Amino acid sequence: MSGKQVIDFIESLKVPEGPRAGKQVKLAPFQKQFIRGAMAPKVLMGVLSVGRGNGKSTLTAGIALGSLLGVWDDQPRREILVAARTRDQAQIVFQYVAGLTTGLPEEQQEQLTFRRGQRLEIEYGDGHILRCISADPKNALGTSPTLAVMDERGHWPDDKGDALEAALLSGLGKRGGKCLMISTSAANDSHSFSQWLDNPPAGCYVQEHRPAPGIPADDVASIIEANPGAKHGIGSSIAWLVAQAQRSIARGGSALSTFRLYNRNERVSGERRDMLLSVDEWLDCEVSELPPREGACIVGIDLGGSASMSAAVFYWPNTHRLEAIGAFPCNPGLADRGVRDGVRDRYVEMQDRGELLTMGDKVVPAGQFLQAIMTHLDGAAAACFTADRYRQAEFIDAMNAASVRVPVVWRGMGWRDGAEDVERFRKSIFDGEVQSLPSLLLRSAFSDAVTIQDVSGNSKLAKARSAGRIDAAAAAILAVAEGARRKARPIAQSKVPQWA
Missing domain, CATH: 3.40.50.300 (P-loop containing nucleotide triphosphate hydrolases)
Incomplete structure (x- = not known):
């Protein structure tokens, strides 16, 4: 043959x-x-x-x-x-x-x-x-x-x-x-x-024939990469695919994820779920120069286990500055982990960009990761940490071991707290109150982050794919939502004493 x-x-x-x-x-x-x-x-x-x-x-x-x-x-x-x-x-x-x-x-x-x-x-x-x-x-x-x-x-x-x-x-x-x-x-x-x-x-x-993740849905070069027959008169024309991409972007939600799955040949869930943020919505938050570190910083923390990533996001509500770091255990190495998670050399590239750390052997040590967070703050004042209450005991033990003394706001990731945090986070994004340098760590996390709705329309965070790493997205939601709550609280006005 x-x-x-x-x-x-x-x-x-x-x-x-x-x-x-x-x-x-x-x-x-x-x-x-x-x-x-x-x-x-x-x-x-x-x-x-x-x-x-x-x-x-x-x-x-x-x-x-x-x-x-x-x-x-x-x-x-x-x-x-x-x-x-x-x-x-x-x-x-x-x-x-x-x-x-x-x-x-x-x-x-x-x-x-x-x-x-x-x-x-x-x-x-x-x-x-x-x-x-x-x-x-x-x-x-x-x-x-x-x-x-x-x-x-x-x-x-x-x-x-x-x-x-x-x-x-x-x-x-x-x-x-x-x-x-x-x-x-x-x-x-x-x-x-x-x-x-x-x-x-x-x-x-x-x-x-699959384009790299995190590219806008109407990007012509990546559409052609996923549809190599279009240039040769097979199937849909390039013009039709671009127009369909723009329509799916406008509709968002499952229309966009379905277009990415079937027409762009990407590995995203085609179920009826909404993306936490579209690629374009996050790209609008990226800036070439960050605003200054002014005011107190709120740190959102998502502790990972042996397979998942640990992530921390630093948010300054006064200036809208946002930074992020992640950490994986050393074993297996980032190259092998990237192959296993289906992202090839993305983790290695994150490490080269200074966005991803490695520590520990099979599990990221929580105390060591908290010390890395304090090192990243570099003397900046932390108003609070905000973290998932599911691992509260482990988190407190790690803070004691690392001698970290910062107030902690505990949040749940279910329908009650999670729905509120997701909506506050999205509102801050749409109002232009989040600014970040281009971050492969955050781009990757948001490309895998979807929301599931209950019958009342409440949304909570979920993964678009089983091997997706959305820890940085979860930490960003915690930090930005807490910042939005603090900005919304009225400032107590001191009263001038008056003589009776």
Whole structure:
């Protein structure tokens, strides 16, 4: 088998639907690149991640049909399985494969039998079968496929999807078959599809078209990066994608997160959640020169454990100045931790910028982190610390061990305190009362920070992805909200004594 055989076959077919229906299929360079890499002889697994509407159906259906016809595989009684999330989605793939067959020579078409009943099957010649199934492990029992294509693997349910994946991979081993995963990004880094992309084993070819996080949704270069087919007339045009990005920015909330997930191929939650802040709202807070450290400072602190980050945010309500630092334990190192969290070398870059510290072995020592906070204050007066009451006892012990004497305001992160703090924080942002230097630590935290609403419209902080590190965002909310409360309190007026 060679990539050229696959490319030549697919480009001999005709487009079954859409504006180019009836014309020859023309593969884009990124599609040819994937075919050459994934269909190489020694590659057993090919993984492609690209934005919605970039010809994934053409690749899936074309490769499956060519394998069924034996264009590059002469095994007897070939079995090709195309798995999708639901039966309806499997039927869409089936219809696309059936559409491609109309461009075949008549003698080949006569050997095809279509079954559209309980099973979606195409039989060719002497017992060669192409079957489209839903992501349910029972559908793969007893199979021994020569090719398995997992369509939109990033959106299969975790439990059934992983079980079906295991069943397909074990079946492929019986006949030396090949597996392809073609999908938009999963919503988080812990999903199995994300793990294939981030930690590919030997014999796995990976091609991912995903822009860096924290970029405005309507940035043209990153839209093109996630939609490489747009420049070649595949799917949506660049102008349409930019216009759609601007509409989603205007609507915000789940419209924006859905656009980022499907059209920008980013790993963000597509659930109906609102972003704490949009990228653009935070970028408006960044300045080239900070206002002075005047007045008392309020320090928001979020203590982390072995996996999470510890973070502190310093806020001067009088001048609106905001600074932030974070800390991770030394083991594992920042490079390894970045790979595990799906952010590559972002933590290393934060450390180089002086925004991220390392201390301790497996856990950041709370006392040492408090000492680092006092060092960062560099003599500036601290009006108070504000922290989550969930770890109150540990926090007090750390303050005593570090000999730190600062009043502490305890807040909850649930609906009662959390909803108030989120709204005060957002109001301060929108009123221009927060100013910060460009901070990769804060950009990263806000890009992963979403809010969940209850039936009364109260919002509390949550993660957009499981491996997201929103500790700096939580600390910023605590500090800025406390600053807003203190500014709103009336100043006691001293009365001039009068003679009766």
